[in-house]
Amino acid sequence: MIKYLAVSTVIVLGMGVLVAAWVNRDLIRIKIASVYARVSPKPGASSQAQSGAIAALSGDAPWALSALPECLTQISKSAGSTRYVAAHLPKNAVWIVPPAHLSFGDCSISIDRREAFVRRGSDRFRIPPSVQFYHAGAEIVMMREAAGIVELRVYEPAKP
Numbered sequence: 001m002i003k004y005l006a007v008s009t010v011i012v013l014g015m016g017v018l019v020a021a022w023v024n025r026d027l028i029r030i031k032i033a034s035v036y037a038r039v040s041p042k043p044g045a046s047s048q049a050q051s052g053a054i055a056a057l058s059g060d061a062p063w064a065l066s067a068l069p070e071c072l073t074q075i076s077k078s079a080g081s082t083r084y085v086a087a088h089l090p091k092n093a094v095w096i097v098p099p100a101h102l103s104f105g106d107c108s109i110s111i112d113r114r115e116a117f118v119r120r121g122s123d124r125f126r127i128p129p130s131v132q133f134y135h136a137g138a139e140i141v142m143m144r145e146a147a148g149i150v151e152l153r154v155y156e157p158a159k160p
Contacts, residue, residue, distance in 0.1 A: 056123055061127065072104055075139070082150050090134075092136050094136070099111060109133075127142070127144065141153070
């Protein structure tokens, strides 16, 4: 008799749990929100890269001079308003009047009216407008304005 009482108790309690779960299903539902991560697309495979040849780099690169330590070494960077950045311009800075051509090691910089082009081997980079270059003793200063923010980078030629 106890055996039947235990089985009926389990059945009644099980039915009670199922009814309570059905009534409160919105409270116990597991909700997982969608999460999106923005990722830049991966470059497709090229025949040159697969054959072992190194592909030339090219494109817009406001940071191009900072990425070429064999040519120039960045020693400082300031960013902000025009007034703030102008205060960080070296006192002896002299504007390089475009068009001009500068060479450092195996890198060359062609300065046009509002933009500059950097070449190193087969790599070609464009420093987008509006950019100005200055000589400050042995140092080269680049001032670039984009989207209302002015950026000043000071470089020194790489030591051989």
